Amino acid sequence: MLYRESGQFKTSYRADQAIFPIRQDRIAIMALLAVVFILVPIVADEYWLGSILTPLLVLSLAAIGLNILTGYAGQLSLGTAGFMAVGAFAAYNLNLRVPELPLIVDFLLAGVFAALVGMVFGLPSLRIKGFYLAVATLAAQFFIEWVFTHVGWFTNYSSSGVISAPPMVIMGVTVDSAVEKYLLTLVMVAVLALAAKNMVRSRIGRSWMAVRDKDVSAEVIGIPLLATKLSAFGISSFYCGVAGALWTYCYLGTVEPAAFDLSRSFQVLFMIIIGGVGSILGSFLGAGFIVLLPILLNNIAAMIGHGTLQADTMANLEHIIFGGLIIFFLIVEPHGLARLWQIAKEKLRLWPFPY
Amino acid sequence: MKKSVFASLALGVGLIAGASVPAPAVAQAMEQFMPIPIYRTGPYAAGGTGYFGGFMDYMALINERDGGVNGVKLTWEECETAYDNARGVECYERLKGKGPTGAAMFHPLSTGITYSTFEKGAADKIPVVSLGYGRGDAMVGSVFPYLFPLVTTYWSQNTSKIKFIGMKEGGMDKLKGKKIVNVYHDSAYGKETIDILNKQAATYGFEIKHFPVAHPGLDQKAIWLQIKQIAPDWVILRGWGVMNPTAIKEAARIGFSREKMLGVWWSGSEEDMRPAGTAAKGFIAAGFNPPGKDFQVIKDIEKAVHAKKKGNIESDRVGTVYYNRGVVTGILSLEAIRIAQEKFGKKPLTGEQIQWGLEHLNLTPARIKALGAEGLVQPIKTSCTDHEGGGAVKFSQWDGNQWKIVSDWIEADKGLVRPLAEESAMKYAKEKGITPRDCSKEM
Numbered sequence: 001m002l003y004r005e006s007g008q009f010k011t012s013y014r015a016d017q018a019i020f021p022i023r024q025d026r027i028a029i030m031a032l033l034a035v036v037f038i039l040v041p042i043v044a045d046e047y048w049l050g051s052i053l054t055p056l057l058v059l060s061l062a063a064i065g066l067n068i069l070t071g072y073a074g075q076l077s078l079g080t081a082g083f084m085a086v087g088a089f090a091a092y093n094l095n096l097r098v099p100e101l102p103l104i105v106d107f108l109l110a111g112v113f114a115a116l117v118g119m120v121f122g123l124p125s126l127r128i129k130g131f132y133l134a135v136a137t138l139a140a141q142f143f144i145e146w147v148f149t150h151v152g153w154f155t156n157y158s159s160s161g162v163i164s165a166p167p168m169v170i171m172g173v174t175v176d177s178a179v180e181k182y183l184l185t186l187v188m189v190a191v192l193a194l195a196a197k198n199m200v201r202s203r204i205g206r207s208w209m210a211v212r213d214k215d216v217s218a219e220v221i222g223i224p225l226l227a228t229k230l231s232a233f234g235i236s237s238f239y240c241g242v243a244g245a246l247w248t249y250c251y252l253g254t255v256e257p258a259a260f261d262l263s264r265s266f267q268v269l270f271m272i273i274i275g276g277v278g279s280i281l282g283s284f285l286g287a288g289f290i291v292l293l294p295i296l297l298n299n300i301a302a303m304i305g306h307g308t309l310q311a312d313t314m315a316n317l318e319h320i321i322f323g324g325l326i327i328f329f330l331i332v333e334p335h336g337l338a339r340l341w342q343i344a345k346e347k348l349r350l351w352p353f354p355y
Numbered sequence: 356m357k358k359s360v361f362a363s364l365a366l367g368v369g370l371i372a373g374a375s376v377p378a379p380a381v382a383q384a385m386e387q388f389m390p391i392p393i394y395r396t397g398p399y400a401a402g403g404t405g406y407f408g409g410f411m412d413y414m415a416l417i418n419e420r421d422g423g424v425n426g427v428k429l430t431w432e433e434c435e436t437a438y439d440n441a442r443g444v445e446c447y448e449r450l451k452g453k454g455p456t457g458a459a460m461f462h463p464l465s466t467g468i469t470y471s472t473f474e475k476g477a478a479d480k481i482p483v484v485s486l487g488y489g490r491g492d493a494m495v496g497s498v499f500p501y502l503f504p505l506v507t508t509y510w511s512q513n514t515s516k517i518k519f520i521g522m523k524e525g526g527m528d529k530l531k532g533k534k535i536v537n538v539y540h541d542s543a544y545g546k547e548t549i550d551i552l553n554k555q556a557a558t559y560g561f562e563i564k565h566f567p568v569a570h571p572g573l574d575q576k577a578i579w580l581q582i583k584q585i586a587p588d589w590v591i592l593r594g595w596g597v598m599n600p601t602a603i604k605e606a607a608r609i610g611f612s613r614e615k616m617l618g619v620w621w622s623g624s625e626e627d628m629r630p631a632g633t634a635a636k637g638f639i640a641a642g643f644n645p646p647g648k649d650f651q652v653i654k655d656i657e658k659a660v661h662a663k664k665k666g667n668i669e670s671d672r673v674g675t676v677y678y679n680r681g682v683v684t685g686i687l688s689l690e691a692i693r694i695a696q697e698k699f700g701k702k703p704l705t706g707e708q709i710q711w712g713l714e715h716l717n718l719t720p721a722r723i724k725a726l727g728a729e730g731l732v733q734p735i736k737t738s739c740t741d742h743e744g745g746g747a748v749k750f751s752q753w754d755g756n757q758w759k760i761v762s763d764w765i766e767a768d769k770g771l772v773r774p775l776a777e778e779s780a781m782k783y784a785k786e787k788g789i790t791p792r793d794c795s796k797e798m
Binding site (some may be wrong): 046048049050051052055096149150156159160161162164167178251252253254255256258259261294295298311312314315316318319 | 365437478490550779788
């Protein structure tokens with residue numbers, strides 16, 4: 001019943017090209033946006049807003065970035081956290097050295113800097129593919145981390161190499177409470193996610209997918225490889241850069257380059273694997289899984305009471321359960337959570353008589 | 356098969372929703388809550404479990420023996436951070452509101468988590484206590500009202516180290532022309548002392564070379580080959596966790612004398628030395644607390660806590676360096692609460708009230724004796740201007756089986772550290788648009 005589409009006819013190109021062509025999806029998205037923009041800030045407490053939902057949104061944005069590059073354009077990357085670091089340090093330095101710029105412009109310019117760096121490290125993608133490219137982006141990860149650790153200018157010569165986000169002021173309003181930071185993050189992520197969703201259905205997204213599926217064939221039908229691959233690297237890094245800036249400003253407040261180490265890159269990579277490679281929705285689902293699960297497992301020990309389960313056992317169990325669940329998901333549904341949602345939707349179209 | 360996936364998904368969502376429901380508020384009027392952001396996993400687990408184990412055991416002792424601090428029972432809850440900044444922030448946010456008056460104070464036990472939480476602490480009015488770590492300039496209390504690098508900072512300790520080297524060489528003037536190598540953990544923690552070492556090198560005329568070691572520090576071959584070429588007179592080791600035994604073994608491999616290696620207090624535990632085996636013999640480390648069980652307070656813990664099977668750590672780790680450091684942390688934290696209770700009443704206090712206590716700590720030798728911690732803690736007096744308080748360290752040497760104290764308390768060179776801290780704190784205040792407090796009005 002939920003997904004019965006009978007009676008929904010498309011009578012114009014406009015309707016046919018809508019992002020969400022099915023009415024139920026449009027309603028669901030509107031409801032979801034209403035919930036996250038209005039209900040959540042009212043209902044959720046500071047802990048949920050500040051230390052669960054905000055990092056969840058930021059990491060979703062990074063996952064979208066990586067998904068554009070790996071999921072849509074087929075270029076493997078292990079440098080996600082490096083590009084996030086570029087965004088974080090660019091936003092900090094812009095804020096510090098060009099205080100006239102509005103904060104949102106700082107964030108977007110931080111994304112642009114990350115895009116430029118990403119494109120430079122994307123150049124080898126013209127010659128190498130797959131695992132070899134992953135190693136090249138790994139170099140980006142290490143190199144960027146090294147630069148921010150060792151070039152004092154980037155951290156304003158802080159003695160410990162830590163940057164600390166200055167107070168955020170947007171059009172005269174100081175953003176400092178958990179709700180305000182959550183809303184700022186949400187606006188950025190919602191706009192950028194919508195843009196990404198649109199991008200992957202447009203000409204540029206189609207050329208990414210053509211290159212992903214077979215680059216030689218793509219070239220034969222007239223898709224310029226250089227421009228396509230570099231645009232994927234650039235736009236992907238832009239998303240990661242903005243995510244890095246938001247991570248610094250809206251979540252941690254102060255970061256050292258080690259906050260963007262290789263394990264963060266892997267974390268984002270797991271997000272798109274679990275969530276679904278080549279899916280914008282999957283980026284959110286994967287981020288939700290990776291961020292919430294350890295916190296949930298951590299909370300269980302407290303929930304069932306002290307003494308029942310020793311804290312040290314729990315700490316190690318957490319790793320075991322987490323690894324086990326990832327393996328389970330990859331075996332049961334290698335296309336990720338997004339694919340599960342798609343199956344659910346298809347079954348709902350035929351409900352109550354699925355076959 | 357698919358069905359089971361959905362079932363597990365539904366279960367997961369349900370559990371997440373369940374986790375968000377706050378625990379029922381029971382009557383806990385006379386309780387003071389202490390958050391424990393522990394790390395029981397990862398390369399630094401030995402430090403995390405030992406330190407917080409000692410801390411929790413001391414709180415358990417006060418609960419068992421004295422019925423709490425002036426009748427206010429202590430409660431605590433663990434949160435696993437895995438030494439990760441982002442999870443540390445999550446733990447801080449999760450635990451800050453627990454208990455009848457919220458968290459008493461927050462002990463991050465990680466420079467990274469300190470940096471990520473101290474501004475939140477200032478906003479929430481919860482003191483962040485970075486006992487022996489954290490940013491050195493936080494001793495300037497007028498700029499950092501809610502950050503307390505109690506006992507001693509890395510900066511202070513470094514001047515003590517150079518003093519110790521000077522003593523060994525036969526006078527500070529003998530440092531001229533000496534070569535010292537600084538092998539540091541390549542993180543905020545490790546980098547803290549580079550500036551101060553450079554400054555001291557200029558003052559005393561020795562040559563300093565810095566070598567970063569990437570986290571977690573298992574790969575140091577290349578660095579030690581370079582150190583062999585330099586042939587330094589002394590090596591300063593700013594390690595943490597598995598980096599320490601690795602460095603000691605590498606030093607033994609290139610034939611560098613371990614008796615000329617000087618570790619920071621996070622390089623001077625039993626857990627650092629034992630994995631290095633015989634190579635560790637002779638290694639010297641700084642420490643603001645000696646190990647051992649010859650202190651009345653440790654004996655009391657064994658009797659009142661571990662003998663009743665209420666310990667928070669394996670009994671054989673009682674009296675180790677990390678454990679005793681946790682006990683020192685407990686002593687200072689509860690003293691701050693006790694002092695704040697004198698002003699605000701014998702009841703659970705808020706973070707803001709305990710901040711006052713931390714700022715008015717006065718641990719006299721007589722008080723230390725009364726606490727049964729003679730020789731375990733140094734006298735400490737904090738104020739609005741000075742959030743550090745003590746500033747002295749003792750040096751111990753590993754004899755192959757245990758630590759042997761080889762020096763008396765060596766005071767830091769405050770004349771050198773204080774101006775640098777003030778300069779750095781003012782830079783921070785300017786960056787953040789903070790007007791420093793006028794401490795002369797708060798005396």
